[in-house]
Amino acid sequence: MQLKLIFLSVILGCLFIYINVSAQDQSRILPPDLIKKNLAEKPVPESGNLCIPEYGTGCSMGDGFTDFAIAEIENYNSNCADNTGYDGWSEYLELGPAMLLPGNSYDCFMQTGYADQYVTIWIDFNDDFVLTSDEKVLIDYVMQEVGVLYTASVAIPADAQPGLHIMRARTNWQNSASDPCNNYSYGEAEDYMVMVGEAAFGAMSGMVSHLTGGDPVDGATIYMAGDFTNYEFTTGSSGIYLIENIYVGDYDVTCTKEGYNIETTTVSIEEDELLTQNFQLTHPEINVNPLSLEVELEQNQIETETLNIQNDGDGELYWSASVVITNNSDDLYDxxxxxxxxxxxxxxxxxxxxxxxxxxxxxxxxxxxxxxxxxxxxxxxxxxxxxxxxxxxxxxxxxxxxxxxxxxxxxxxxxxxxxxxxxxxxxxxxxxxxxxxxxxxxxxxxxxxxxxxxxxxxxxxxxxxxxxxxxxxxxxxxxxxxxxxxxxxxxxxxxxxxxxxxxxxxxxxxxxxxxxxxxxxxxxxxxxxxxxxxxxxxxxxxxxxxxxxxxxxxxxxxxSQTWLNISPNSGTLAAGSNSDIEVEFNSTDLEEGAYEAQIQFTSQPDVGTPVVDVMLTVYSIIYHPDNLQISANCTDLNLSWEMAPAGGPDPDSYNIYRDDVLIANVTEQIYTDALLVPETTYSYEITAMFGVDESMPSPAEEVEVQMPENLGPTNLHIEFIGGDPYLVFDPPTGCLDPDGFNLYRDGDLVGAVSSPVPIEWGLYEYIVTAIYYFGESGPSNAVVITGSAEHSVQGITIYPNPASDKVLIQTEMIINKVELYDHLGRCVSSIDKSVDFHKINVSGFDSGLYFLKIET
Incomplete structure (x- = not known):
């Protein structure tokens, strides 16, 4: 025969006396009383709640429920929670509520952690917080075995008052559990909420679409939370939803989809009515720039950099950022x-x-x-x-x-x-x-x-x-x-x-x-x-x-790091807006070396988790180049600097960095970076070398190399040498000597040339450019060839051709009249025999192709 051991304590000074009292069926060992337990502060039920179900020991040894479920209430594997702070009493008012209809019966599933448990269930139908015998819906149901999920039938009276009510399920070991409040030795009481209502239903439908563009949203979840029960529906590719058989009443409705802002509303469902409720979802976006920061500091210095966070979407974005040290401890929560x-x-x-x-x-x-x-x-x-x-x-x-x-x-x-x-x-x-x-x-x-x-x-x-x-x-x-x-x-x-x-x-x-x-x-x-x-x-x-x-x-x-701080570390961005974040680097009390971290961003809704890689390099050498000055000479940049603080030792040499690349090592505090590409921005830093140790760099200085003036050839014109036409031009007058010249005819490259350039007769346009180490100059002025070599037709010779001032006509014939036509066939000049036909002044005409009509 097994004994059930009950320990009673009597305090005599500092002595605890335990008296063993035998009981039948099972053996128990009760934990010692807790010396200071009654001095701890626990929550006290508010006035208007049900009575406190008292237990001497409660459920600490397995008595009571390990599992309890009815209708919408599913409380599996709850065990002995004692979540009210009282032995053997737990409240699960947030579960369910169980939706119950008058006159119906429901299966109640229960399991215990200790055998021979008597179960009684009350529902406070009149909401007076007093559980009476007429409010019992299950009376002394016996769970004899451990680990067995029992099914009991719970009947709801046909005249049960509709509404939200508290339900208490209570167990007692080996004896009746007929009282909701009295002190039992072993067992558990659990309180839940049930909703008793009438069978009246409606429906709700609608469409979920994007705010921008109006396209349907696939995979959006509509969730209805009501006093009686909850409903849920997920849209398909059409974005349309229909929820039927909704219990009448008021509901808080949310429409959600990952990556979109939550839309909420309150609706009233009426009997046999179809309510239409559409949702438009907004989708924010998160972009952070730049995605890497590198700073170099002497010890005990502070520098601030800036990040920019932007919301390019059409909805509000909440963001937060946290600093994570790359070499963080693996002892988290130890x-x-x-x-x-x-x-x-x-x-x-x-x-x-x-x-x-x-x-x-x-x-x-x-x-x-x-x-x-x-x-x-x-x-x-x-x-x-x-x-x-x-x-x-x-x-x-x-x-x-x-x-x-x-x-x-x-x-x-x-x-x-x-x-x-x-x-x-x-x-x-x-x-x-x-x-x-x-x-x-x-x-x-x-x-x-x-x-x-x-x-x-x-x-x-x-x-x-x-x-x-x-x-x-x-x-x-x-x-x-x-x-x-x-x-x-x-x-x-x-x-x-x-x-x-x-x-x-x-x-x-x-x-x-x-x-x-x-x-x-x-x-x-x-x-x-x-x-x-x-x-x-x-x-x-x-x-x-x-x-x-x-x-x-x-x-x-x-x-815990003190070298990196971000402000602000959270915020809200409206659609299309952006904000700056200050990132403070602090090398106070840091040893020399490299420190790495990440700034990790999260967003709500979740539209991405940008990560900014961060590095701080700390130098112990306090003497370093400073006050870097840069001046331009044509396409050369002249650099000069000082050492700071003044009065320190002389470095062995200096390293010159252009765009983070080492380009030179010099021993003087001046350097010329020659023949740079115009219209390009360069960044320079100088470090000092003390033996094999390198100082921190000077503050970076950026400068843009300007394009020099007067780089192109000028005064392109035609000269006749030995009766043949040549292109002649003047060289550039800018600060650079060109490497050569290119000749273009009607926009096509002819090749490299030097002045003078022989050309052919015909209708052509010529330009010349200068060639430099970084590319070509702009073009010279254009010259158009509009004629051909001198002709002798029927004893008439016309020259020079092309002409810029006068045209000479040589013939033995008698000329009666000369007319000059432009390329459109218009007569622009007519000369009679009173004028010297052998010499015609054309200096007043525009350049172009002209025709002479000679009457002899």
């Missing part, structure tokens, strides 16, 4: 330290200023000051402040509250109250965001509210679905993918769970840490305060917290 508290009970809140760790007492006015090794240094009070919970620190003052709508601003050095700030909400957990100079606050499972230092509300988001009963918050912008808000909640089996929330949305990332798995020893008490601080362990970030009345602890959150 335990850095664990110290026992020394306050004697009631220690709950915690914060650090980087020098000391401070804790508070929720049940007193004391503030305890510890060193970074966990040694208690002093206990003090601040007049006007009592019952502090979690703390926050802004670099100057500490902030905290007593779970009331007042935020205390305190100076721990002078031990004075600076101010009392009226808050819009009760404050228990608090975390400070230095980037927006605001606090994240809440009370237990209330929504997280963002308030400024005047108590103004800046925003809020709901807690859950995992995290609840928060006692501490900490802001984290150092972990990759952040910024995050960490919450330390009295949830889960250990009542000591860290919950990671993505900012600014507050959505849980799904990553949690059970501190019972990190800390040494059994955790007797629930979660307390939380903080985030760098360099408590040098070079590391610490996420620190307090197990109430038990342990101060710290987790490794990765390398």
């Amino acid at each position: 335990l850095q330290f664990q110290y026992p508290v020394s306050g004697g009970g009631g220690e709950a809140g915690i914060e650090s200023d980087g020098t000391n760790i401070y804790t508070t007492k929720w049940n007193g006015a004391q503030i305890l000051k510890y060193d970074l090794e966990g040694n208690l240094l002093e206990t003090f009070t601040i007049p006007g402040v009592v019952g502090l919970r979690d703390l926050a620190y802004d670099g100057t003052y500490f902030y905290g509250s007593a779970g009331i709508p007042v935020l205390f601003e305190m100076d721990f050095e002078t031990k004075t109250l600076i101010s009392s700030i009226t808050s819009p909400v009760n404050i228990r957990a608090i975390g400070y965001n230095e980037n927006i100079d605001a606090f994240y606050v809440n009370n237990w499972s209330d929504p997280v509210t963002i308030i400024d230092k005047s108590g103004n509300t800046l925003g809020s988001f709901n807690t859950g679905p995992i995290g609840e009963n928060y006692y501490g918050f900490a802001y984290d912008d150092s972990t990759p993918g952040g910024p995050y808000l960490w919450g330390y909640g009295q949830t889960g089996t250990s009542q000591n769970h860290l919950i990671q929330m993505q900012l600014p949305s507050g959505t849980e990332t799904g990553f949690t840490i059970n501190m019972a798995e990190k800390l040494t020893g059994t955790l007797y008490n629930p979660a307390g305060g939380l903080f985030m601080e760098p360099n408590l362990e040098y070079g590391k970030w610490t996420l620190g917290g307090l197990v109430q009345n038990q342990f101060i602890w710290g987790l490794d959150m990765g390398d």
Whole structure:
């Protein structure tokens, strides 16, 4: 026969006496009582809730439900959560609700972790928060075996009152569970929400399209959240959706698609009506420039560079950026330290200023000051402040509250109250965001509210679905993918769970840490305060917290760097807008060498994760070239510089860098970079060599080489040499001597030439260019050949041809008349016999092709 062992404790001074009382069927070993358990602060049910179901031991040994499901409620593998802070009682009001209709029966699936469990279920139909016998829907159903999923039928009375009601399912070991409140030894009570309603339905349809262009959106999800139940539909390629059989009532509707902004609205579904609701989605874009930054600094110097982030899409973009050190630690989330508290009970809140760790007492006015090794240094009070919970620190003052709508601003050095700030909400957990100079606050499972230092509300988001009963918050912008808000909640089996929330949305990332798995020893008490601080362990970030009345602890959150800072590290961009981000490089206290990091961007909605590669090179040699001066001489650049600071040793030589490429090493502080390409920008830096050591470079100087003037040949014209035509031109008068000349005829290259150039007769246009090491000059003036060699026709000779001043006619015949026609056949001049026909003045005519008509 097995024995069930029940341990009762009687306190006699410091002696605990345990009395064994035999019982039938099974053997149990009850854990020792927790000395300080009753001194830890847990959430107390608000007035208007159901009674507290009392248990001596509760479900810690497996009694109660491991699984519970009915209709829309599916709570599998829940085990003994005790998420209210009371043994054997858990609330799952966020699940479901179960949609139930009067007069119908529903299968209820249940499994237990310990045999012989009696189960009774109540539904508070009249919402008076008192569970009566006529509200039982399942009475003392027996789950005899462990690990068996039982199915029980739950009948809803035909006259059940419609609406949203609380349902309690309660177990008792080996005995009736007929009372919703009385004290049982072993078992569990779980509270849920059910919706009892009438069978009236409607429908909703519409189309999801792009705001820009109006094309349909494939894969958009429409989600309807109502008091009774939820509905979901995903569009196809047409973008059209139809949701039928929707329970009548009001619904919060969201339309989502990855990479698009969420659209929300509220709709009312009416019986037998089809509601049309269309959505237009916006799609932002994220672009960051440049995608790499390299800076070189002497030790103990600061320099600021700029990034630009741009939204080229048609919707609003929220972005955030975090610095990730390339050689970051692989010890992320490892335990850095664990110290026992020394306050004697009631220690709950915690914060650090980087020098000391401070804790508070929720049940007193004391503030305890510890060193970074966990040694208690002093206990003090601040007049006007009592019952502090979690703390926050802004670099100057500490902030905290007593779970009331007042935020205390305190100076721990002078031990004075600076101010009392009226808050819009009760404050228990608090975390400070230095980037927006605001606090994240809440009370237990209330929504997280963002308030400024005047108590103004800046925003809020709901807690859950995992995290609840928060006692501490900490802001984290150092972990990759952040910024995050960490919450330390009295949830889960250990009542000591860290919950990671993505900012600014507050959505849980799904990553949690059970501190019972990190800390040494059994955790007797629930979660307390939380903080985030760098360099408590040098070079590391610490996420620190307090197990109430038990342990101060710290987790490794990765390398803490001080050489790179970005501001701002988050923001919102409207469609088509952009913003600058200042990136500060700080070589203070850094050793000589190269430091690498990445600036990782995230976006909401997720439209990309740009990464900026960053490098800082730190030099220990303090003497370096400075005051680089650059002057131009034609296409040469003359460089000169000084050494700074003055009075240092003389370098052995200097390295000249053009566009980051070493081009020369010289021993004087002057250098000429000759024959550069005009209309090109060059960047120069100078370093000093001391033996094999190279100094940091001078500040980079950029200069554009200008195109010299007068590079082309001039005065192109025709001269007759020996009766033959030649092109003759003058050489350029600019600052460079050309390498040669090119001749072009009617736009085609003839070849390289030198003046004078023999040419052929015909109708041609000629130009000449000069050739240089960087290319050709512009063209010379153009010369048009409009004639041919002198002709002798029927005893008439006409010359010169072409002509620029006079045309001579040589003949033995008598000329009666001469007419001059242009190339369009128009007579532009007529000369009678009173004029000397042998010499015709053509200086007043435009260049071109002309014809002579001679009458003899």
